[in-house]
Amino acid sequence: MRSHSSANVAVMLGPAVLLIGIFILVPMVLTVWLSFHDWSSQTGFNAARFVGLRNYEDLFAPISVGRDFRRAFVNTAIYTGLSVIIMIPLSVLLGLLVHQREVRGGQFLRTVLFATYMVPMIAVALVWSKLYSPTEGPLNQILGWLGLGPQPWLSSPDTALYSLVVLNIWQQIGYFTVLTVAGLTQIPASLYEAARIDGANRIQSFFGVTLPLLRRTLLFSSVVAVINAVQVFEPVVLITQGGPAGSTNVLTYHIRRVGIERAQGGMGSAMAVAMMLALIVAVVAIFAFNRRGEEQ
Secondary structure, three states, rough: OOHHHHHHHHHHHHHHHHHHHHHHHHHHHHHHHHHEEEEEOOOOHOEEEEEEOOOHHHHHOHHHHHHHHHHHHHHHHHHHHHHHHHHHHHHHHHHHHHHHHOOOOOHHHHHHHHHHHHOHHHHHHHHHHHOOOOOHHHHHHHHHHHOOOOHHHHHOOOOOOHHHHHHHHHOOOOHHHHHHHHHOOOOOOOHHHHHHHHHHHHHHHHHHHHHHOOOOHHHHHHHHHHHHHHHOOOHHHHHHOOOOOOOOOOOOHHHHHHHHHHOOOHHHHHHHHHHHHHHHHOOOOOOHHHHHHHHH
């Protein structure tokens, strides 16, 4: 009986496991293997020449390859950190707003917020590139009405990356707000009633009831937000192409330029592995921070 049940499980899971192996595990293993080789992406895999850790050494060496990689790494870290730090608290604030039963239009606002996440990135990039236009952009026109000077937005190395962060938050905030609302619906109303009887006001109820019970939802949101931010690619390739002066050259775009445009497949693979390891470290750190908070 048990063998028959195991066979059924194997039959049901077999196609999914096969697809995961072909489209996820095999490319990952191949990328790791190529990272130890000097290989041009314009040649076959049989032309790859083993060089050991040389590609990884070059990433941290004081040469142009290493400097460009470290610049892209720092840009990605800034972009990710700002996106998560701003987006998660803002999603909680908006989630509390649309979840309130006494607020009219909550369902409509929830739909509008989530709709931003459904808009294709090419349309978002087109619209925001016009919004950020230094001469005819609505943002600078509004600043002019307020008596403030125009801002360079995407045309200055000092503001281009932060302008992309704003774009990212605008597009994804609806998704994380919906996640927060889903977490809020799982909190029993009796807990708020008990807190009110004990004399807790709304702020005390938020920190004593809402925030602790939203911990798992916020953990999931933080992990997803980090993964999405690290993998940023479309806004860069569609709007800034890594400029100006490399200020928006993030890891995914840089890996594409090195591995495909420059045909340095081995070096690009090493960069991809380094990015994957950094992402794993970031996710593990988030889980560790959450576990430490639960123990306190």
